[in-house]
Amino acid sequence: MSYPRKKLDLNLLILERRSCEAMEYAAKRKNPAWDFGKFEALHFGTMEHPEFSEEYDAFRVLSQAEEYLDELDRQIPFLLPLERGQHYAWELFVELPRVGGSRSTRQFWNRLARAMSDVALPMETDEFVASYSDCLQQLLSNATDMGDRFYLADLDYGGWNGGIVSKDFLVDGLEMLAAKLKSPVFDRKEDTRAEGEEEQKENK
Numbered sequence: 001m002s003y004p005r006k007k008l009d010l011n012l013l014i015l016e017r018r019s020c021e022a023m024e025y026a027a028k029r030k031n032p033a034w035d036f037g038k039f040e041a042l043h044f045g046t047m048e049h050p051e052f053s054e055e056y057d058a059f060r061v062l063s064q065a066e067e068y069l070d071e072l073d074r075q076i077p078f079l080l081p082l083e084r085g086q087h088y089a090w091e092l093f094v095e096l097p098r099v100g101g102s103r104s105t106r107q108f109w110n111r112l113a114r115a116m117s118d119v120a121l122p123m124e125t126d127e128f129v130a131s132y133s134d135c136l137q138q139l140l141s142n143a144t145d146m147g148d149r150f151y152l153a154d155l156d157y158g159g160w161n162g163g164i165v166s167k168d169f170l171v172d173g174l175e176m177l178a179a180k181l182k183s184p185v186f187d188r189k190e191d192t193r194a195e196g197e198e199e200q201k202e203n204k
Contacts, residue, residue: 016113104162
């Protein structure tokens with residue numbers, strides 16, 4: 001049984017690209033200058049001197065996007081862990097790596113989750129690592145390499161270590177995600193094969 005996106009916690013919904021696109025589309029219909037990055041920074045408290053306005057209120061943003069989220073539910077149902085059906089890589093990103101956190105790592109982690117939203121699970125670890133590396137390379141294409149960390153200007157909303165993403169954070173993150181791939185929640189190859197065999201029996 002799928003779960004309506006409009007009832008999900010924003011911290012979960014913000015990991016899925018299509019859901020974020022629905023929220024952004026609805027908000028920009030009201031105000032073309034509306035900025036998703038600012039919305040995210042306000043929500044996670046990463047802006048040093050926040051200037052809050054009603055249009056960036058999470059409840060309002062979700063309410064505006066309700067019809068688009070409902071349509072998305074019909075196209076691609078949101079599945080809870082262990083539910084049979086097609087799962088995607090963004091679901092692996094619910095937890096943050098514990099190493100190398102900074103003011104900006106949550107938003108970068110969200111970006112990485114959204115970049116991998118279309119990666120279907122289950123998949124082999126080496127394929128996942130390759131996909132992770134490709135997405136990471138794209139997201140860091142405009143970053144400044146500072147040796148043990150990267151600096152991304154568009155994630156710098158002020159304050160100490162604003163815009164900084166530690167390389168240890170990214171390495172630890174990959175290890176954590178790769179370990180999750182092997183868990184019963186996401187590695188359901190046996191179940192999938194069993195379902196196919198049942199269907200073949202029914203068709204005979």
